[in-house]
Each structure stands twice: as C-alpha cells, then as structure tokens.
Amino acid sequence: MNRLRSILDRIDRRGYGAYKDLQGSYDFERFTLTIDRVQRDPFAPPSLIRVRTRDNRFDPALFSNPVRKFALEDFLTRRVDAAIRKIVRGNRGSGGSGRVEIQRPSQVVLPRTSMVVHRDYVEARMAVGLPARGRTVDARAARAVLLDELPKVVGASLVPAGVDEEAARFHVETIEDAERLRGMLPSLGLVAFVADGAVLPRESGASDRPLTGGAVPFESPEELRVTVELPNRGEITGMGIPEGVTLIAGGGFHGKSTLLEALSWGVYDHVPGDGRELVVTREDAVKIRAEDGRSVAGVDISGTIGELPGGRTTENFSTPNASGSTSQAANIAEALEVGTSLLLVDEDTSATNFMIRDERMRELVRKEPITPFVDLARPLYNTLGVSTVVVIGGVGAYLDVADRVILMEDYHPHDATDRAREVTERFPVKIEGDGHVSLPKGRRVRATSIDLRRGRRETARGKGLSTIELGRERVDLSYVEQLAEPGQTEAIARIIGEFASSGKSRAVREVVEAAITGLETGGLDSLGGFRGHPGQMSLPRPQEIAAAINRIRSLEATTERH
Template sequence: MNRLLSILDRIDRRGYGAYKDLQGSYDLGAFTLFVDRVQRDPFAPPSLVRVRTKSNRFPSGLYGNPVRRVAFEDFLTRAVEAAVRRVVRGNRGSGGSGRVEIQHPSQAVLPRTSMVVTGDYVEARMAVGLPARGRTVDARAARAVLLEELPEVVRRSLVPGGIDEGAARRHVETVEDARHLRGLLPELGLVAFVADGAILPRESGASDRPLRQAAVPFQSPEELRVTVELPNRGELSGMGIPEGVTLVAGGGFHGKSTLLEALSRSVYDHIPGDGRELVVTREDAVKIRAEDGRSVAGVDISGMIGDLPGGRSTSDFSTPNASGSTSQAANIAEALEIGTSLLLVDEDTSATNFMIRDERMRELVRKEPISPFIDLVRPLHATLGVSTIVVVGGVGDYLDVADRVILMEDYRPSDATPRAVEVRRKFPPRAPLGEARVRPPEDRRLRSSSIDLRRGKRETARGKGLSTIELGRERVDLTYLEQLVEPGQTEAIARIVGDFVAGTGSRGVRSVVEKALASIERDGLDSLGSFRGHPGQMSLPRAHEVAGAINRIRSLEASTG
C-alpha cells in the first residue's frame, strides 16, 4: 500500500502516461491488487485490474464441481456489479475517469473471464478508468478509487459475510438442476422441456428480463406433461416436446414466437427468477431463418436447392448476396455441418418460397430448383435424426407432416394433435406432398489466408458489442445469430477467428471450431487473452455461433471436397 501511495504521489499532475508506472501488483491487506494494463489516455478503453483475495473462505459446496463453479463465479460477478453500483462514485474528471466495471452478465449463466474461484482464492477481473484532470494524473481521486472504493467492493462481494450465502446456494443449485434436466432430454426422447409455472415473455424487445406484470405462467397440456426428478429441487413437472416434427400454431400475439424464442435461448442455463430457469432445450439446437443479403462461401445446399439456371451447381454454392431461400438453405446446411439435433423455425422470419409451394405454383412453375422445407422436415428426422419445431400461423399444409401440434391461445398451450387429424380429414391435401432426399452436406475447407486482419500497421480481431466483429477493415454482421446473448461471446469468437487466421493452410469448419473449443476447455477462456494477467471480457460461445460468425465473413473463401 505504501508503494502504491508513493507512486501516486510521485506522478500526481504529470501527463496521463505516467500512470504506466502503476503496472504491477500491490498487497492491500485482505487482497492483492494487480494492475495489468494501463490505458493510454482518459478517453481510451479503461485500465484492466484484478483483485485477488488472500484465501477462499466460502464453503466448498458452492464450487465443488465444474457446474457449480461456473454458477458460483456467475453469482459473484453479479455480486461485484451490484457492489460497484452501491459503492463507486463513478465519473470524476475527464473521459471515463473514476469508472469501475466488471463484465455485465446477461440472464444466462456462462463461463466468463470476469471471475476465478479456486480452493485458494477468489479473483475478480475489472476495468477502472484511472482519474484525470484534463490529460494529467489526478492522484487524489485515484487513491479514493483504488484504496477506498475497491476494498469496499471486495468486502461486499468477494468474502463471506458480504454476500447472501443462501442466495448463492439457490443460484448454484438452480443451475445444477437445469444442467441435469438438459442431460435427461435424450434418454427421455425429448428435444425440450418447459416447466410448469415458467414465465416466458420478456419485458420488452430490447430487454431479456422477464415480464413482471400480466405475464401468464406456463402450464403444460396434460397430454404432454412429463415429471422428472432433479437433484436439488426434487420432483418437477412440465411440458416435454418429443423428438420428431412439432408444429406450434395459433393466432397472432398468442405466444407462438415467444415460446420458440424461449426455447432458442434455453440452450443456456438461466439465473433464478429469470422465469426460464427450468426451461431447457438440447444444447445443439439451432434457430434457422432467412437472411437476405448474407454472404455464402462454398456451402453444399444441393439437398435443398438443385442446379440453378445455366447449369450452375449448388453442391459448392457461393454468393456475396444470398436470397431469402438460398440463405435459409445455407443456414440449415451449415447447422448440419457443425452438428445439430434440433432446428427451430419461425414462419415469420422464413422465406415463403422455401417453406412451401402449393399445387397451383407446382403446376404453373415447372422449373423450380427449391425443394420446399415442408418436404424436408420428415426426412431430416428419419434419415439424419434431426428434429424440427416449426411455428406457423398461416400455412395449414404443415399439419400433414407434424407428429404433434401445440396450439397457443392466450399464452396457454394445448395439445391440438387430435384436432389437427380431424382438420386433415376435413381438408385433405390438394396435392400429394413430396419427400425430398436428405443427406448430410459435403464438408468444406476454409482458407485462412482469405481473411485479412491487417488494419494499418496492426492486425485486428475484436468484438464490437453483441452483433459485430471487426477483422482488419472488415466488419462482420452477426445480427441474425439470434442465440448470441452476450458481447463477451462475440469477443471470444473474434479472438478464435484471429487464432485461426494466424494458422496456415486450409481446414474444415468443424475442425476449426472443435479445435478452438477443445483448447478453451483444456486451458480456459484465459488462453484467448491478449494481455498478461487480465484476459479481457469474454464469455464462452457455442460451436454453432463460432461457425456462424466464420460463415458470415464476406472475404472467406471455402469449397467442398
């Protein structure tokens, strides 16, 4: 502490660059402060620091296995964020002076770089805007941040007595139950489970927090109710969605898309009180949509779209500007390429000519290369074991291919399968449905040399918010990767891409992604860090979003075979 005070006294009122002298570690009694990277000026991204307790006095039961450790680190991250809001005064001076922050978590529970819990210590990774007057050091304000506010944050969030241990235990047990429940899905023959009492609607389109007022708690239809035993909660009942083809129907604003959106986000565990904490989906589920204008590089879509005019093959399809139908076909092929057991499709965000073609159009348009999705869903399950949940509001022909139909009315589901059978008898198909041949798409090889990370004299691979990665001078739009939930995932993806580009030669998409995630599983997210000590703010992405980001790089060159 004396050394830290001495340095601050010495650099007071000097140019902002003098803060570089702070880099290093300081014993502050109850914890050690590490200053890993100092910002170059008060308007630059904040400095990176770590605070590490001298011991870990929390009960080992809170972090005694990998699932509980991730959940407890998530809980402590939220506790630090809450303590910062209560304790830290905030901006005082130029730029971001006095700002203290830790990685902001979503409603999901993910492995992050924000917190490390071991048997020996607890470490929080934070960002601090070192205070300035103009562009000079403000040592007095820096002392307040580093020696008054940070110690109080530690006392309130990183040691027993500072947190509610009962709440911490509920947090880790809820996550453990959800993980156990998701693991039960394959042996139960289910692709998803929605607990009775779940709150599925969100408070707004811009918020992932649960709707608090007027939300209708979910109740399973008796025909689909499943009861399971969880390790902490005990018996739980809810709606089980079986493998195969499930149709979710209903009028507008009755909860169809809300259910599908909840299922797409439930590939992740959620915090207690989220409303979806006991809603789980197969962890490899992929939401599919049309994506006009996206680039496609060397994807085999021939199982869905035949040869194009002029004899152009679709077994190695590339375009800088895909149509709705070709983009949706590419999205399915890419999902199959990386591996999935469940596709989630919403009629509202799909290409109409890809979803269905009625008898009049079949009669009028004889040269149609598209095999409509309605002809694919059953072969996908029968041949490849890939189930589909389809939300429809206006295409009744999908009743003919559904194994079951869930009808949403006033946010309440019912099993409408018997009623759908009656409707099919009353209104039989006007033309026989086709059944396209389905096979796995051909694997592709990616050329790392096609991606240029150069930006002036530097190479850049970084995340910019939730929906963009910056690779050199190219900005990659990830808006339609709807299962991304945190900017930290986007940052991790950018660094994975950067590591791939640093390699040589060409490799398959699946090989690139599996190698990267295996390395993270072995060495942790810290292995993607660009600074010694503090790795930056990252969250673990799924293989599907890593592959999805790579597939959307416009400069990417890839080919089958």
C-alpha cells in the same frame, strides 16, 4: 497500499502517461491488487486490473464440480457488478475517469473470464478508468477509487462476510438443476422441456428480463406433461416436446413466437428469477431464419435448392448477396455441417417460397429448384435424426408432416394433434419429396482468405454483441439470434484470429472442434490476454463460432468430396 499511495503522490498532476508507473502488484492485506495494463489516455479503453483474495472462505460445496464452479463465478460477478454500482461514485474527470467495471452479465449463466474461483483464492478481473484532470494525473481521485472504493467493493462481494451465502447456494443449485435437466432430454426422447409455472414473455423487445405484470405462467397440456426428478429442486412437472416434427400453431398474439423464443434460449442456463430457469433445450439447437444479403461461401445447399438455370450446381454454392430463401437454405446446411439435433423455425422470419409452395404454384411453375421446407422436415428426422419445431400461423400443409401439434390460445398451450389429424383428413394436401435427405458436404476454408491487417496492426476483436472486426472487415452477426453476450462475440473473434494466423486450410467443423477442445483444456483464458488479464469473454457455443466464420465476406471455401 502505502507504496501505491506513494506512487500516486509522486505522479500527481504529471502527464497522464505517468500512470504507467502503477503497473504491478500491491498488497492490501485482505487481497492483492494487480494493475496489468494502464490506458494511454483518459479517453482510451480503461486500465485492466485484477483483485485476488488471500484465501477462499466460501463453502467448498458451492464449487465442488465444474457446473457449480462456473455458477458460483457467475453469482460473484453479479455481486461485484452490484457492489460497483452501489459504492463507486463513477465519472470524476476527463473521459472515463473514475469508472470501475466488471463484465456485465446477461440473464444467462455462462463461464466467463470475469471471475475465477479457486480452492485457494477468488479473483475478479475488472477495468478502471484512472482519473484525470484534462490529460494529467488526478492522484486525489485515483486514491479514492483504488484505496477507498475498491476495498469496499471487495468486502461487499468477494468474501463470505459480504455475500448472502444462501442466495449463492440457491443460484448454484438452480444452475445445477438446469444442467441436469438438459442432460436428461435425449434419454427421455425429448428435444425440449418447459416447466409448469415458467414465465416466458420478456419485458420488451429490447430487454431479456421477464415481464413482471400480466404474464401468464406456463401450464403444460396434460397429454404432454412429463415428471422429472432434479438433484436439488426434487420432482417437477412440465411440457416435454418429443423428438420429431412439432408444430406450434395459433392465432396472432397468442404466444407462439414467445414459446419458440424461450426454446431458442433454452440452450443456456438462466439466473434465478428469470422465469425460464427450467426451460431447457438440446444444447446444439439452432434457430433458423432468412437473412437477405448475407454472403455464402462454398456451401452445399443441394439438399434444399437443386440445379440452377444453365445447369449450375449448388453443391459448392457461393454468393455475396443471398436472397431470403437461399440464405435460409445455407443456414440449414451450415447448421447440419457443424452438428445439430434440433432446428427451430418461425414462419414470421422465414422466406415464404422456402417454407411452402401450394398446388397451384406447383402446377404453374414447373421449373422450381427450391424444395420447400414442408417437404424436408419429415425426411430430416427420418433420415438424419434432426428434429424440427416450427411456428406456423397460416400454412396448413405442415399439419401433414407433424408428429405433434401444440395450439397456443390466450398464452395457454393445448395438444391439438388429434384435432389436426381430423383437419388433414377433411382437407388433404399433397406433400412432395422423395423422403430422403443427405448431410451437406463439409467445406474447407482457407485461413489466408481472412486478412487481419489493419494498418501496421492485426485486429480480431468483438465490437458489441453483433459485430466482429477482422482487420478492415466488419462481420455482421445481427441475425445470429442465439448470441447472448458481447463476451461471446469477443471470444469468437479471438478464435477466428487464431485460425487466420495459422495460415492453414481446414474443414469448418475441424476449426470449431479444435477451438472447443482448446477451451475445454485451457479455459477461456487460453485465448490470450494482457499479463494474465484475459479481458471480457464469455463461452460461445460451437454453432455460433461456425455462424461467425460463415459470415466473413472475404471467406474462401470449397466443398469436400464424400
């Protein structure tokens, strides 16, 4: 501490570049502060620091297995974030002077690079805006941040004396229960589970926090109620959605899309108090939608869109500007290519001509290459074992292909399967299709088609939740709806950057599997960082890695022969 204070005194009022002298490690008795990178000016991205406690005095039971470990790391990240907002004064000079930040978590719980819980220490990775007056060093403000506020943050968040260990234990046990429940789904023959008492509505369309006033707690229909035993919470009940084709039907504003949205986020664990802690879905579930204007590179969409006018095949289909139906067909083919056991589809965000074609249009339009999804949902399960949950409000033809129909009325689910059978008998509809569907051909993508050059540098980085910068190209991920945090986008950008730098051509699935294997072996830190500080990253799913690769407009890909 004295050495740090001495350096700050020496560089006070000098040009901002003098802060470079701070790089290195400093002993604060209870913890070590390491300044990994110093920003070039007060308006540049903040400096990167790490604080590591001398030991780890938390109960070892809180991090006794990989699930508990990342759950505790998530809890401590949230504690540091709360402590920063309470203790750190914030802006006190030019640019971002005085700001202290740690990776801001969402409502989901993920492995992140923000925190490391080791048996011998706890380490938090943060960013600090080193204070400036104009473009000169403000040593007085820097002392306040580094020598006063930062130690208080550590004391309030990284040692047991400043942390509610019972809250930490509850957090860890909640995540452990959710992970166990999700792992039980295949053996129970289920694709999803929604616990009784769950709160599904969100605060607003721009917030993933729970609705606090007026939300109707979820209650399973008796016909679908399942009882399971969890390691910490014990016996719980809820609605089990079985494998096969399930419809969620009902009138407008009765909670259909809210239920489907909760299922789409059930691939992740949630913090206590979120309302969806025990809403879990198969970990490889993919939400499918239309995406007008997206690029498609060499995708085999022949299973949903047949031969085009002029005899053009769709087994190696590319376009820079896909229509709604074509994009939805590509999204399904790409999901199957990387691997999924569950598709989630909402009528509201789907292309009408992809979802259904009634008898009149079938009779009028004889040359139609699109096979509507209503003809595919049943073969997808019978042939490939891929289940589907579809939200339907206005297309009764789907009743003929459904194994189960859940009717939402006033936010309450009802099992309407028997009633749906009666309706289909009274109003028969002809469903076409040959009852068979094949996996789309895999693709090889050319790493050399991804140009990372941006001037004299190579760039592969995330920009917020929905954008990746690869050289001069900006990849739009706005419609990749199961991305939860900007940290996932950053990790995906680095994965793509490593693949592009390899110069090799590989199958999409191989690229994704290699990335996941690398992360399982070396952790997120293996994606690189500056002198031990890996930046702000969260663990992405294979499905979102593939989705990002597929949306690179410069991507060149060709289908492989079976």
